[in-house]
Amino acid sequence: MMPAARVLYASLDLLDRQLRDRHGVECGNVDDLELTRHDDGRLYVTAILSGPGVLLYRLGRRRLGSWIQRAHRRTGFADDADHARVPIELASTISASIDLAIDRTDHASFAGERWVGDHIISHIPGNDHDADQ
Amino acid sequence: MRISDLLASDVQDAGGTSLGQVRDVRVVQDGPVVGGVQAAFRVDALLVGRGTLGGRLGYHHGQVQGPWLLRMLLRRASRTVRTIEMTQIDRWDDEQRIVHLR
Amino acid sequence: MKKLLGVFLGVLSAIGGFVDIGDLVANAETGARFRMNLAWVVVVGVVGIIVYAEMAGRVAAVSGRPVFDLVRERLGPRFGLANLGASFFINFLTLTAEVAGVAIAISLLSSINYLFIVPAAAVLVWLVVWRMPFETMERIFGLLGLCLLVFAVTVWKIGPDWNQLLSGVVHPHVPSEENPFTYAYYGIALFGAAMTPYEVFFFSSGAVEDKWTVKDLGENRINVLLGFPPGGLLSLAIMACAHLVLAPANIGVGTLDQVSLPVALTLGKVGLAIVLIGIFAATFGAALETALSAGYVIAQYLGWTWGKHAAPRRATRFHLVIIITLAASTFFALSGVDPVKVTEYSIVLSAAALPLTYFPILVVANDPSYMGEHTNGRWLNAIASVYLVVLVAVALATIPLMIITKAGQ
Numbered sequence: 169m170m171p172a173a174r175v176l177y178a179s180l181d182l183l184d185r186q187l188r189d190r191h192g193v194e195c196g197n198v199d200d201l202e203l204t205r206h207d208d209g210r211l212y213v214t215a216i217l218s219g220p221g222v223l224l225y226r227l228g229r230r231r232l233g234s235w236i237q238r239a240h241r242r243t244g245f246a247d248d249a250d251h252a253r254v255p256i257e258l259a260s261t262i263s264a265s266i267d268l269a270i271d272r273t274d275h276a277s278f279a280g281e282r283w284v285g286d287h288i289i290s291h292i293p294g295n296d297h298d299a300d301q
Numbered sequence: 302m303r304i305s306d307l308l309a310s311d312v313q314d315a316g317g318t319s320l321g322q323v324r325d326v327r328v329v330q331d332g333p334v335v336g337g338v339q340a341a342f343r344v345d346a347l348l349v350g351r352g353t354l355g356g357r358l359g360y361h362h363g364q365v366q367g368p369w370l371l372r373m374l375l376r377r378a379s380r381t382v383r384t385i386e387m388t389q390i391d392r393w394d395d396e397q398r399i400v401h402l403r
Numbered sequence: 404m405k406k407l408l409g410v411f412l413g414v415l416s417a418i419g420g421f422v423d424i425g426d427l428v429a430n431a432e433t434g435a436r437f438r439m440n441l442a443w444v445v446v447v448g449v450v451g452i453i454v455y456a457e458m459a460g461r462v463a464a465v466s467g468r469p470v471f472d473l474v475r476e477r478l479g480p481r482f483g484l485a486n487l488g489a490s491f492f493i494n495f496l497t498l499t500a501e502v503a504g505v506a507i508a509i510s511l512l513s514s515i516n517y518l519f520i521v522p523a524a525a526v527l528v529w530l531v532v533w534r535m536p537f538e539t540m541e542r543i544f545g546l547l548g549l550c551l552l553v554f555a556v557t558v559w560k561i562g563p564d565w566n567q568l569l570s571g572v573v574h575p576h577v578p579s580e581e582n583p584f585t586y587a588y589y590g591i592a593l594f595g596a597a598m599t600p601y602e603v604f605f606f607s608s609g610a611v612e613d614k615w616t617v618k619d620l621g622e623n624r625i626n627v628l629l630g631f632p633p634g635g636l637l638s639l640a641i642m643a644c645a646h647l648v649l650a651p652a653n654i655g656v657g658t659l660d661q662v663s664l665p666v667a668l669t670l671g672k673v674g675l676a677i678v679l680i681g682i683f684a685a686t687f688g689a690a691l692e693t694a695l696s697a698g699y700v701i702a703q704y705l706g707w708t709w710g711k712h713a714a715p716r717r718a719t720r721f722h723l724v725i726i727i728t729l730a731a732s733t734f735f736a737l738s739g740v741d742p743v744k745v746t747e748y749s750i751v752l753s754a755a756a757l758p759l760t761y762f763p764i765l766v767v768a769n770d771p772s773y774m775g776e777h778t779n780g781r782w783l784n785a786i787a788s789v790y791l792v793v794l795v796a797v798a799l800a801t802i803p804l805m806i807i808t809k810a811g812q
Binding site for chain 3 (some may be wrong): 185195196218226272277281290
Binding site for chain 2 (some may be wrong): 226
């Protein structure tokens with residue numbers, strides 16, 4: 169007998185949840201979800217969208233949000249892939265937070281983190297040691 | 302297409318009368334397995350009606366039961382929200398953001 | 404045995420860390436103007452913070468989510484953003500007040516002008532956040548904060564008429580020379596000083612970072628139930644000192660040294676030195692927590708990596724926010740604002756903003772999909788609901804009262 173299929177509500181259970189990477193480190197929130205219509209005519213949730221500009225789009229600033237997303241794609245990472253998009257198959261646990269089978273360094277939200285790290289934080293002494301040692 | 306477009310969509314019946322906005326989307330994980338080990342997440346139904354604080358917090362279709370005070374204050378409004386199965390939908394105009402029912 | 408010692412030290416530093424500049428100013432001012440007639444508010448506030456902190460700690464332990472994470476998720480990004488704006492601003496005011504408090508304590512001990520010390524105090528706070536072993540520092544400042552017990556010693560040394568002292572506590576009334584609006588306004592200030600939001604942000608974030616689990620809930624409850632009430636009694640001792648020494652002499656509290664005046668008059672130079680060390684420790688500890696909270700609320704809303712244990716390199720934007728906020732507080736303090744006034748505004752606005760963060764926590768604490776079997780019990784829910792009503796009433800009354808009383812004149 170098949171176990172009952174999982175039922176979720178997008179707004180209640182998925183949107184604005186904390187995302188964690190494969191090491192359990194925070195890497196953004198679920199800002200939006202990608203929908204795709206498959207050959208059977210039905211709509212499926214196919215990816216988690218998270219990163220600069222995505223939330224703005226959802227809050228109604230669609231042009232500005234899309235522009236920021238495009239600009240970020242060109243400047244944030246070396247390759248051409250959309251780092252703000254995580255295929256839903258990579259979501260391993262969906263509970264109080266959503267665990268993703270990716271490294272946070274591959275995710276769109278890391279570009280800002282890396283920039284601040286390279287340009288500001290790394291110039292202050294003592295930035296590499298854990299406190300409480 | 303994004304779910305935020307769906308959540309911002311107005312729902313109209315065959316006669317063009319607005320039934321409200323899409324407030325939440327029910328998703329069921331029973332689709333064909335694609336690229337991995339998990340079943341796909343199929344969009345199953347829309348919750349349509351007036352937006353309410355109780356719905357957002359989880360007092361309507363979520364699992365929050367208490368405290369009594371908040372449940373009393375927030376649950377009454379859930380009667381204004383109705384569930385529309387995807388089979389009742391004729392088409393979704395994602396440019397105009399209108400969901401047309403059969 | 405070692406575990407017991409750890410718990411004991413934890414409780415002691417919770418007591419010493421309970422009082423911050425808001426409590427010092429609020430209790431002293433109230434004691435000087437209203438005698439002991441607002442003592443009941445401290446009791447209500449302490450019970451409130453116990454309920455709030457226990458819920459937030461339990462939510463953090465069971466769901467692994469800290470307060471501001473949940474604020475965005477439950478209230479949605481729009482309301483969550485408004486909430487974030489208000490909370491961050493009030494936190495900023497509080498941070499300025501605490502850093503100023505550190506600087507004033509040092510200046511009273513050393514006789515160097517306070518304005519010169521403010522930047523040094525801010526840098527010191529930052530250094531601890533940046534590099535120093537946090538747990539050890541928190542313990543040290545918490546235990547040093549116990550020096551504030553000298554307020555209780557002062558009350559005992561004065562040897563008051565206990566009947567007279569307790570009558571104001573048990574039968575509160577508005578003194579004839581004051582009006583009910585000012586009484587209510589000071590009540591709100593006291594309430595906000597006891598139920599500080601940054602305390603809960605800090606507490607819940609720490610619980611998540613330390614990966615508390617259900618097994619840690621017991622220790623959480625012990626710290627809260629055994630640590631906060633004595634902290635409340637300490638607040639009342641500050642109020643009693645003002646009531647016994649300042650009120651009869653018609654001395655108001657406009658500066659921090661007037662807060663410590665009763666101790667100085669009763670216990671002399673030694674007492675004064677001890678109380679100033681206590682004030683330094685209490686405000687420094689609070690400054691640490693408030694500085695980190697500035698980072699927590701923004702990082703948690705936006706989903707950034709955060710944490711006080713990890714190397715700054717691993718949470719760069721979080722640390723940048725803290726640096727910028729501390730710098731801004733320093734400039735604000737140096738701009739010549741009256742630190743006592745800033746403190747007053749920060750506690751009153753804290754009281755008004757309490758529902759913003761308390762409400763989502765209360766809802767999540769009742770959500771089985773997060774809490775499993777650890778949702779609120781019926782009695783806790785009853786008390787927590789009463790407090791929600793109180794907090795909303797306080798929030799609605801604050802701005803009108805602020806206008807009517809011209810901020811407590």
